[in-house]
Amino acid sequence: MPDLTYQEKIDLLRAKKLEHTREKQEVVGFMDHDDWGLILPPPTEREIVRTISSSGMPITDVLLKSFKVIPNHPSGGFFGPRSCGENFRKLLEVHPVYIDPISSLAGAYMVNFMSYRNPHWNPDFDYSHLHKEQELYQLVTGIGATQHFCQDMEIGLRLGWKGILDKIRYFRKINSIESFEFYDGLESVVLGIQNWVYRTAQTAKAMAQYEENLELRRNLEEIAEMNERLINEPPRTFREACQWILWYLITARMYNGSGSLGRLDVMLYPFYKRDKEMGILSDEEAIFHIACLLLRDTAYIQLGGYDRDGKDVTNPLSYLILEAAHQLKIPANIGVCVGEGIDKNLLYRGVEILIKDKTGIPKFLGADNIVNGFAKNGYPLEIARERAYAGCHWYGIPGREYTIMDCVKINFATIFDVALREMMQESGCTPSAKELWDRFTKHLRIAIDTIAKGLDFHLEYMHKVFPELVLDLCSHGPIEKGLDASHGGVEFYNMCVDGAGLATVADSFGAIEERIEKEGKLTWQELMYYLDNNWAGLDGERIRLLMKNTPRYGSGVSIADEYAIRISKVFTQMVKEKPTPNGYNMIPGLFSWANTIPMGKNLGATPNGRHAGDPISHGANPDPGFRKDGAATAMAIAIANVQPGYGNTAPMQLELDPSIDNEKEAIENIANLIKVHFDLGGTMVNINVIDKDKILEAHKDPSKYPDLIVRVTGFSAYFSSLSPEFRQLVVDRIIGNG
Amino acid sequence: MVSGIVFDMQRFSLHDGPGIRTTVFFKGCPLRCLWCHNPESINPKIELAFYKHKCIGCNSCVNICPTGALQNSERDGKSYNIEHCQFCWKCVKVCPSEALVLQGKVVSIDEVLEETSKDIPFYKQSGGGVTLSGGEPTFQFDFCFHLLKGCKEIGINTALDTSGFVSWEKLEVLLPFVDIFLYDIKHMDSGEHKRLTGVSNEIILENLFKLNDAGKDIEVRIPIIPGYNDSKENITAISRFIANLKSIKKVKLLPYHKLGLSKPWLFNNRRGILDLEPPKKEDLEEIKSIMREYIDKEKIY
Numbered sequence A: 001m002p003d004l005t006y007q008e009k010i011d012l013l014r015a016k017k018l019e020h021t022r023e024k025q026e027v028v029g030f031m032d033h034d035d036w037g038l039i040l041p042p043p044t045e046r047e048i049v050r051t052i053s054s055s056g057m058p059i060t061d062v063l064l065k066s067f068k069v070i071p072n073h074p075s076g077g078f079f080g081p082r083s084c085g086e087n088f089r090k091l092l093e094v095h096p097v098y099i100d101p102i103s104s105l106a107g108a109y110m111v112n113f114m115s116y117r118n119p120h121w122n123p124d125f126d127y128s129h130l131h132k133e134q135e136l137y138q139l140v141t142g143i144g145a146t147q148h149f150c151q152d153m154e155i156g157l158r159l160g161w162k163g164i165l166d167k168i169r170y171f172r173k174i175n176s177i178e179s180f181e182f183y184d185g186l187e188s189v190v191l192g193i194q195n196w197v198y199r200t201a202q203t204a205k206a207m208a209q210y211e212e213n214l215e216l217r218r219n220l221e222e223i224a225e226m227n228e229r230l231i232n233e234p235p236r237t238f239r240e241a242c243q244w245i246l247w248y249l250i251t252a253r254m255y256n257g258s259g260s261l262g263r264l265d266v267m268l269y270p271f272y273k274r275d276k277e278m279g280i281l282s283d284e285e286a287i288f289h290i291a292c293l294l295l296r297d298t299a300y301i302q303l304g305g306y307d308r309d310g311k312d313v314t315n316p317l318s319y320l321i322l323e324a325a326h327q328l329k330i331p332a333n334i335g336v337c338v339g340e341g342i343d344k345n346l347l348y349r350g351v352e353i354l355i356k357d358k359t360g361i362p363k364f365l366g367a368d369n370i371v372n373g374f375a376k377n378g379y380p381l382e383i384a385r386e387r388a389y390a391g392c393h394w395y396g397i398p399g400r401e402y403t404i405m406d407c408v409k410i411n412f413a414t415i416f417d418v419a420l421r422e423m424m425q426e427s428g429c430t431p432s433a434k435e436l437w438d439r440f441t442k443h444l445r446i447a448i449d450t451i452a453k454g455l456d457f458h459l460e461y462m463h464k465v466f467p468e469l470v471l472d473l474c475s476h477g478p479i480e481k482g483l484d485a486s487h488g489g490v491e492f493y494n495m496c497v498d499g500a501g502l503a504t505v506a507d508s509f510g511a512i513e514e515r516i517e518k519e520g521k522l523t524w525q526e527l528m529y530y531l532d533n534n535w536a537g538l539d540g541e542r543i544r545l546l547m548k549n550t551p552r553y554g555s556g557v558s559i560a561d562e563y564a565i566r567i568s569k570v571f572t573q574m575v576k577e578k579p580t581p582n583g584y585n586m587i588p589g590l591f592s593w594a595n596t597i598p599m600g601k602n603l604g605a606t607p608n609g610r611h612a613g614d615p616i617s618h619g620a621n622p623d624p625g626f627r628k629d630g631a632a633t634a635m636a637i638a639i640a641n642v643q644p645g646y647g648n649t650a651p652m653q654l655e656l657d658p659s660i661d662n663e664k665e666a667i668e669n670i671a672n673l674i675k676v677h678f679d680l681g682g683t684m685v686n687i688n689v690i691d692k693d694k695i696l697e698a699h700k701d702p703s704k705y706p707d708l709i710v711r712v713t714g715f716s717a718y719f720s721s722l723s724p725e726f727r728q729l730v731v732d733r734i735i736g737n738g
Numbered sequence B: 001m002v003s004g005i006v007f008d009m010q011r012f013s014l015h016d017g018p019g020i021r022t023t024v025f026f027k028g029c030p031l032r033c034l035w036c037h038n039p040e041s042i043n044p045k046i047e048l049a050f051y052k053h054k055c056i057g058c059n060s061c062v063n064i065c066p067t068g069a070l071q072n073s074e075r076d077g078k079s080y081n082i083e084h085c086q087f088c089w090k091c092v093k094v095c096p097s098e099a100l101v102l103q104g105k106v107v108s109i110d111e112v113l114e115e116t117s118k119d120i121p122f123y124k125q126s127g128g129g130v131t132l133s134g135g136e137p138t139f140q141f142d143f144c145f146h147l148l149k150g151c152k153e154i155g156i157n158t159a160l161d162t163s164g165f166v167s168w169e170k171l172e173v174l175l176p177f178v179d180i181f182l183y184d185i186k187h188m189d190s191g192e193h194k195r196l197t198g199v200s201n202e203i204i205l206e207n208l209f210k211l212n213d214a215g216k217d218i219e220v221r222i223p224i225i226p227g228y229n230d231s232k233e234n235i236t237a238i239s240r241f242i243a244n245l246k247s248i249k250k251v252k253l254l255p256y257h258k259l260g261l262s263k264p265w266l267f268n269n270r271r272g273i274l275d276l277e278p279p280k281k282e283d284l285e286e287i288k289s290i291m292r293e294y295i296d297k298e299k300i301y
Ligand code: SF4
Pocket: B064, B065, B066, B067, B068, B069, B070, B084, B085, B086, B087, B088, B089, B090, B091, B092
């Protein structure tokens, strides 16, 4: 049998991935999050459990039969660095080895350590004093949130596992006895990883002996040799560097779901350059190794961008990484930087792949506004430029900034609902849009204050509950100081505070002003009646449509547009007005992630014509159907106008019709749309190029299109893996229903 | 103040000329193409239209109609007797679901310019601008003239999408204000042209010659209507005719498509005279290969 070409190998790997995905769908059911790279453990090793996801949804999860945690607390939980480290080490030591003889890299992760944590929070640390407000406003508080900041993987690439271990041991001697428990935890994690890598090397060796295909045997031998080295040594070659990164990634993913990667093109470049100069690496081979890396984890990657001095870092690898995603065609989260000083060809190539593959890959990052916005928090531009794209909608300074991005959400719609009901129930109060606005901002202030207190609480106690034992390993400070990243270990603390449901509230205000105050088509009392009855009956439906069909946020000239800007402004100003009581900086953004569904579930009908329980609007986006022509330019302007502007994002989620009669023109037009959105102030663009008919058919029978990939929000996923509710959300956006 | 009647303004329009554009659809057209995909553009007046699938049956419209012009109807949801209509549009204002809508809206030049100015940053970046389409924009000549002029005054690139069925005297007046003509050619045989569109093609072809001589950028557009104008003879004749016209920068095929749900019902049954299968990809390729024998292949889209 002749050697397989790289493309053939990639095709085989993709087919295997689809098989794994199908199996996951069968066993686990719907997955409303990133596809990740999780592979189910072998059937005999599976223990299937029903549990509650972090967003409060009942989910099925798979645990390893051979692993049980040892609790250290009467609640049945395990808390603190030592216990977390020891338990995780044990999991790593029994974790099945996974080697695909076709892939150039070994390793895959099979369970989420988080699923063994029960309870998640240590009840000794009580925050019931915050419960009242947290519940009233249904806040996503971030207390107990894990990861969601970016490590600096270059530390690991330089030191290797042994080097990291030595560093831990060195600083253990220097620092006080109080940090011993923390060092124990860190050590356990490294020893566990080394064991996993060791067993993998042994298995590869054994597999090689039985492999009859010469090429595959050679590959297995290389895997064995490479991993044997990597147990201790830092990587030398490009392939070794990819393998090292993969070990780190899947360990971090397994520990607490981290998927941050950052500037992969920059971090791999020295290895690429060295191997190229030595003549031991071709571009095809480099693409293949990257593809093997992308195959096992959907980590968040930035391509291109600025260095500290503002120079463009785009390099040949930026293109090869794009190429790898293009050839692989599986869910991936790759962001292409767009900016004044950044190579435009990367943007064009990115758009070309977006149009060709129709997988929502890549996404686009407004580098200039991110940098300049972040600097407004009081940072020099040199530091601001270091921030790297590392999560759904977020950036972080690798290894130096703790953020719990995407984990703190204020649902504007709930705040609005509280304000509306308070106004209507207060005797002697004459309802008006102005009065409602005043009450809305009053409650928003309280909600932000509650969030701030919660953040302080989190920063105080999280390290005693579930410290960042994996991300700490590649951060600047935690090992040196003996402090977890969530507790003073790193240099900068910029806590995320995202607003959600912008369009829902802006449209509600717009409809109220228009229909109640200007036209007098209904009274406040009638509005409340219809809301409470969820627009029941023919008359209810008539009023609902009347409210819904007022000019909406995004149309460009409506009252709702003005409200959207006002809401974003007042929110930004309130978040920036003061830090948390303990002095931590907070940064506003607008993003709802996948929370639009749960955030809408507990919410009654809203005056924008939304039914009780329906999802709230998506991030900073106008609601689908915001204009008859659905014009992307109108959306681009609207979303640029509501940017908080402090370096955290308010992404634009765009659905484009693929009826493209000339590819070159289409690339130009879409690239220009993206550029102008960024010129106007935008920060991030997610695009799906999807055929309406195809998505409708896939919605009817997802199994017909097992490989259809959509960008759900910041992340991309197989359409067939999403729950019907989620699929509906994506379909509505694409069809422009609503 | 000059005003006109438009039936739609579409931003982020990518198929009506270069770059990112806003297309302004004028109401009124002297042609009656059998395949017309904008039937709401034909009548120069504002008219009532109905989306049956959006109607919730609340009856507000029928109840408010002062003359009984609007009635419920078993078959179509609503019936409308234009002879009894006072054009008060009370029915439209009361309809909550946008099921009853007006096709056409009186707008001033300033209003159109305000809307079309919103996307100026996108035009600048992409080389786009405003496209006047319809209908036949020159049918509302004053409005057309002033809008083109207004666009040029604020530096917006302009495209005029025209059937060419207009006197040369008028076209000539517009010339200084048009950056590119999107020019339809439907059939080379005058008799056939008349049968398909209601008018013969002499003026149209003559105007194209003159535009070419005037040195204006032209994009020729050929609707491909299976069985009506897609014969080898017609395609060859068109190709031969335009082969030597130097100002033609682009030749684009516009394959026939079925009207979607997005099109409203105009009560008087003027829609969908033709119900055809859209041309297949292979057929379009075949047509393009014929054209390539005469026309620079870089120009064919
Ligand atoms: S425009 Fe006036 S008269 Fe005509 S159908 Fe509507 S309500 Fe009746």
